[in-house]
Amino acid sequence: MKMISVYDRNEADFTHNGIVLPDTIECTIEEVLNGKYVLELTHPIDKKGKWEYLTEENIIKADGQLFRIYSTEKNLQYVYVYARHIFYDLLHNFLEDVRPTNLNGAAALDWILSHTQYPHNFTGMSDVETINTQYFIRKNPVEAILGEDSLVTRWGGEVYRLPIRNWN
Numbered sequence: 150m151k152m153i154s155v156y157d158r159n160e161a162d163f164t165h166n167g168i169v170l171p172d173t174i175e176c177t178i179e180e181v182l183n184g185k186y187v188l189e190l191t192h193p194i195d196k197k198g199k200w201e202y203l204t205e206e207n208i209i210k211a212d213g214q215l216f217r218i219y220s221t222e223k224n225l226q227y228v229y230v231y232a233r234h235i236f237y238d239l240l241h242n243f244l245e246d247v248r249p250t251n252l253n254g255a256a257a258l259d260w261i262l263s264h265t266q267y268p269h270n271f272t273g274m275s276d277v278e279t280i281n282t283q284y285f286i287r288k289n290p291v292e293a294i295l296g297e298d299s300l301v302t303r304w305g306g307e308v309y310r311l312p313i314r315n316w317n
Contacts (some may be wrong), residue, residue: 153167154168155167156207156208157208166204170199173192175189176191178214178216179191186236187231187234188216188233188234190209191315193228204252215235215313219231238269238271239269242267243266244264244287245286245287247283247284247293253298254275254276254306255276257300258275258300277306281304295308
């Protein structure tokens with residue numbers, strides 16, 4: 150595992166090192182094709198106090214990818230951290246009534262990402278040339294991209310999450 154860093158929940162520039170966590174005991178990343186992408190980390194309760202930055206909503210950078218902490222547990226020796234890829238921030242957004250019509254993969258993905266209830270910084274690209282139509286009502290963008298009757302199931306393709314350097 151390369152360098153592991155933690156950033157404040159509102160950080161937008163990931164080109165700097167953040168708070169480096171060299172004492173991390175274990176860090177595992179699991180990615181399932183067109184599915185979950187999660188990180189689990191174990192860090193000691195250190196005298197430097199770096200463990201205190203491992204709180205819900207803060208962001209971990211590991212292997213060039215960003216992960217948002219959604220849960221932590223601690224005992225007298227360690228803090229255990231559970232985080233999802235930053236892509237899953239889209240779970241908290243909403244598509245009220247969206248219908249990408251007669252579009253290829255790139256245009257459909259752009260349509261989904263540009264018609265959310267709340268603005269965000271996510272962008273996408275696709276080389277899927279299949280033309281299709283799908284109706285998304287009251288779904289979050291993650292469901293629209295990866296769920297049942299989604300972009301991936303209707304148009305085809307595989308989701309690949311690129312490393313993020315800046316968030317603006």
